[in-house]
Amino acid sequence: MSDLSSINEQMRSLLARTARGRSEFEDLVVVPVFAVVVALIFGMLVMLATGVDIATIGKSFVALAKGSLGSVNALSETLTAAIPLVLAGLGLGLGFRAGLFNIGAEGQVLLGGTAAVIFGFTFHSLPFAVLMPLSLLAGAIVGGLYAAIAGALKAATGAHEVITTIMLNLISFKLLDYLLRQPYIQKEGRADPISKSVPDAAQLPRLLDWLDPNLRLHAGLFVMLAAVVLVWWILFRSKIGFAFRASGENPHAARYAGMKSGLVIVAAMGTAGALAGLAGASQVLGVLGRASPGFSADIGFDAIAVALLGRSHPLGILFAGILFGGLEAGGRQMQVDAGVSIDLIAIIQALIIVFIAAPLLVRAIFPWGFARKSKGGSEV
Amino acid sequence: MDVELRGITKRFGSVVANDGVNLTIRGGEVLGLLGENGAGKSTMMNILSGLYSPDEGEILIDGKPVVFQGPGDGIEAGIGMVHQHFMLVPVFTVAENVVLGVEPTGRLGYLDLKRARAQVDEINQLYGLHVPADTLIEDLPVGIQQRVEILKVLFRQADVLILDEPTAVLTPQEVEEFFGIVRSLKEAGKAIVFITHKLHEILEVSDRVSVMRQGRIVGEGDPKTLTEADLAEMMVGRPVSFTVDKTVAEPGRPMLEVSDLVVLRDNDEIAVDHLNMVVKSGEVVGIAGVQGNGQSALVEAITGLARAASGKIVFDGKDITHFSVRQRHSEGMAHIPEDRHKSGMVSSFTIAENMVLNSYYEKPYSKGMAIDWPTVHKTAAKYCVDFDVRTPSVFLPAGNLSGGNQQKMVVARELERQTKLVIASQPTRGLDVGSIEYIHSRLIEARDEGDGVLIVSSELDEIMGLSDRILVMFDGRIVAEFDNTGGKADRNAIGLAMAGATEGAAA
């Protein structure tokens, strides 16, 4: 062994953080930017192919921008759409980190939202300060429990969560149809499946209605931001998050290290489901005011894309969710102004993920965008 | 058939696996190819068999250059390879495995399994392999599986057979039988490349030897005129002694007592069968045995990864049969797992994270529900210095380290703590000699500090070199025990016990 000072020197150098490499930058910034740009171009080609003329295409992109960023209302809509996407996306991202591919966010959103509604109107006499948070919590708990079913099955029997969560989604749709017909839940005087309304005291207050009553942005925004911070802390600072990540990267090593794999799976699934349930709750308490069949509107599926685009990192998911929220709000404007179907947005979203999830593909298509010695990715 | 490799170079990323290798293989001759792990032997043979294509250089068969696009071309040219990790489909029968790729077919692509069976039996007869054609591979013992591999190669009428570390899974007696098969193949005019890192095997069976180091051929010669020491020096690049320096053990109180332990596999088969054993403090106990005789299950049961179906495990006087992995860990049990990539580390995690992989929840690394990262980083840096883990930073992913440094990282994590019992499973598999020596000395150091040390290894040389006492495991039981003070245990008797013969010593 060498003398003390040289050991200290060695330790100091070991503890020096390495600078972020070019490849990491490409991965985190260049590829996503690329993906979005290419997907938009492809969207344009699709429009051309379906006989939309150039002027209308131009108009639709203007509308896309205007509808997502162009006004207070646009921004409000973008953020409103982003809230559930980010919340559910955080859950999925956390699941991905733990090696769980949870396709079931949709069902968790549905049941979580329904639970929040039921809790809300059941205890309608409680004051706002109690009822609103508890309703959110009810949504989170039910979403978490529903997801935990898939987790428990995986932990106990090895049943693959992709299949079980797909099945749980299908079950949740039927379950919701059934629940919404129950006299206790169904809105008075209605024969169709629709729940009673959420009382005012359970609603997430709208933030900007003093400006304009049509601005729907609600206090779920703060729930979303808090969730971003919380998930970041869980993943990268907490002990349980360490176990999540270790299990996700190498379940054998996690088991060897004494992490109870079953517990980790159930906990990760539960947390993911709780976030999805929260997404559903914030949607009903902040936007819809009641539950109806399919009120989740594919939030759970879009959130998969959001989590992938955000690289399962809480901050990435925040940005990705806002981007997708913007696409949704802008897409609506696109339909109004240019008469281009909002389904175009789904195509663009799918393409974004293709390029994100297959960086090899991006590199194959655009070899000149990568691995150059020059700094920065501005050549994109 | 003669084969010549000229100037073969192969790179994986920035690593040069083969660097201008020249090699000649002749019919009716056994060429021994010797080298440490990572010297580039397997890469070269994969190039020869067509699995990889070389970046530079050429292959000549009987003087004519050939280019292999894929393994199919290698087979076509008469080159067959028996891989170190068997290339058999477990849910297929022997016949199906053998004919895969060269299937006898009828009309409409109909797979003529009857004909396949007949052809398999024919070769069976010819070389005396005795392999049942209709049994599923997963139901066959390892030794027979290897014969299936040879059968596969012969079925394709290979003239050049490449045998990659074929003896790793065999008992000494099975090795003898295997050498018999090799000799009969040689007599039939086949060219054979025998790859190993075991010196005595080279001397026993090969007609010519080539030694590889760091991707190059560093020496060639006639085994009759070479000694083990010569070969070892060529292989490592410096004189090495294969004996581990250690004092006579002073066994103390029993650290680990296993009694009547039964462990089941996933399919309810019995892996460990009413096993009894003791490891005392201050001694190294080695478990010898052919892979697949329940060693892994035994280690898993002791460390808490597998459930004991019945029996008792006592650790330093405390019954830990139903303790969790974590409880055993905090009681002072250290575990160096048999496959570091699979279970010893998380490649994408930083070295620092790996250093606390199984202690992150304890003081001083945890505070409340969170992890105290500055402490973790400092500790990791200290461990790296102490155990000579060579890396520029503890923030790099562990996957970036070389194999030897990865294993040193694992050993550092396990041995830096206060431990009472060290369980090391295949602690030096796949490492270079330098790392092997280093890890061996740390294990002996642990013993000298009063730990009980249990070594499980399929390398009999390693067991013989390290252990004070040797237990032989066969079919889930300890079938023999040998005192190895001063390395005096009878290698031949151990070999017999490994093959299941019980007339030696009783457990």
Place this chain on the structure above:
Amino acid sequence: MSAVTTDTTSEKIATGKARQARIVGGVLIALALLVLFVLDVGAGQVATFKLSRPRDAIVLGDLVVPGQPFNLVAAALLAFLGVRQFLRGGVRWTSISLGVGLAILVMAFLVWATADKSFSLTGMLQATMVRAVPIALGGLAGVLCERVAVVNIAIEGMLLAGAFTGALIGSLLGGWGGLVAAVLVGGSFGLILAALVVTFRMDQIIAGVVINLFVLGLTSYVSSQVFAEVRSLNNAPVFRAWKIPLLGDIPVIGPMLFNQNLFVYGALILVAVATYYLFHTKGGLRARAVGEHPRAADTLGVDVYWTRYVHVTLGGMVAGFGGAWFTLGSVGRFDENMTGGRGFIGLAAMIFGRWHPVGALSAALIFGFADSLQQKLALLNTPIPSEFLAMAPYIATIIVVAGLIGKARAPAADGKPYVKE
């Protein structure tokens, strides 16, 4: 030596299989109680099942089942099977007993639901077959892909693409043109999936999810952007039922199997061909080897990438064919998201059917049966909420996936990319 010790230990240690046999026994006894007390038919009530339509060539009388005696016998049979399982722990008979038990349960349930009413059994079986077709074809597509170790979550998207193409090209070129185009488009999405996961090593599940999103977006977009304006592009001819002479006139079975359209026959033939191919030909052996141990296959000269490309593309073509059923085999018109998750159910059918074409078909028939039964129950006004019946197949799938009833084994390399170096 080892044999003796094995025997002594197996007495003491309860094996998983024996435990499973006891669980099944318990389940069967519970079912017997269910039939006895819940599916309790009033005395004298009869269930009438219509076997023929008035205009059928051979007209059978109605099948009239006395409700109470039938269900008492059913309960007794269930109880017998259950007790036998429980006591004897007959490991070999476990799944058979359970299968028989569930069949008895379904019959008892039908008798109970139909007590003093009637419905067309033949019609229900025919509908079962029809509703099973897209699921079976989706499942078969899954089998082809997963046998070479590519997980295909994109079956849903491929079905949808097939349905869309069938409608569009069918409108322009007629039914056969539409069918060929649907198969080709399904195949090209298979090819895209193969390219993404084999060549670009994208995560297989993500790739599948993306294809689903993309197809849904694209078809919905074109449907609302183009079809809404030019209706003639969305008006394809429908393949009518072809009655096979003689066979089609057999009561009950005839309408179910021999008086169907191209897609039903196609599905049955494809299942037979796929079974022969996978298990009795050279190509099938190689494909399965690639799914189980790709490196072994590679060392023997089987081109793993090529094999995966081919089979995933074939799977896509089968799914494209199944998708065309929605338009060319059913309604002649495309509508947004008209496959409604049937691709995912096909995936479940594949697992339910243990990665075997015939298994996938059988599972699809079970799903189809549940589906048509649900419609009948709505007509019969049973007190059971139809939602629960609709859930039953999904719950069954979860139970199968969880291995609670026998463990299904996926191809060993399933879902893992193969890196050649």
Place this chain on the structure above:
Amino acid sequence: MTVLSKFATGTGLAAALLAGSVTAASAFTACQVTDTGGIDDAGFNQTAWKGVQDAIEAHGIEGRFLESQAESDYEANLNSLMGGGCDVIVTVGFLMGDATAAAAKANPDQKFSIVDFAYDPAIPNVIGQVFATEQAAFLAGYLAAGMTETGVLGTFGGINIPPVTVFMDGMVHGANYYNEKHGTDVTVLGWNPETKEGLFTGNFDSLDDGRAFAQNLYDEGADIVMPVAGPVGLGSAALADELGTDELKIIGVDADQALTDPEKAHVYLTSVLKRMDSTVQEVIEAAMNDTFEGGVIVGTLENDGVSLAPYHTFEGAVPAELQAELDEIKAGIIDGSIKIGM
């Protein structure tokens, strides 16, 4: 009102999209938000849109529409039209009732109209358009009962909501009235007006369900089926087309489906019309002429807001006596001498 061919529908839409450039002078814009069935559902969304198109043709105004993908889109879609320069916003469907009310209350200066919903109390800036659909459906049920050969009729709905079940009610009551008058025993499968339960696809978009449900009813003996599920009914029509109209006939709903689904025109015995096109146009005209006043427009047999469509290919098949009875019943309903569901 002009009959729209399929191409006219297309060009009409295109004209609407490009309305800004074509009719430069107009300042008035009518906007429509569809429910999840889509603008081309051959049913009530399409019929309502036809009303807008008719207004475009008649008055040279601008028209826009916005399709809802899911129920949760209703509010968002309405929102994105706010400040978008719509002079009147027409929402289509009972399910949009809550969203429309909320938007109307938040935007008292914006004129709204909703199809299939009436507010009680009325909202000053919303005109509800409701229809006495059961009157026309009653006629359809009577007609079907007179035409059936098997003595079994069938119906099924999209989801169990009043605008759907009112059709089914009318049909059952019409058939019962026929039984009463003729002493026959015609049954209607798929709906029970007393328990308010029956056969529902649970959606308004799976055409394949439409086929399967019709097949189910056909298997049970029905030879005339009325699907009340928007485009889902097109699937039933496909089945009838395949089986032949001797085996199965379809009664269309909302629009004259022999016209909106021209390829399958021959399978429609008749259609139960809800003339949303005329009420929508009426609302637009009211908004243009500043006579817009919150409240309800009710379409009845009397004001031709609901009616039975022509029989088209079945013109010759309906016996004259039956037609005479139908005319008589229609008069009876209008003068109140026949009460439906009594």
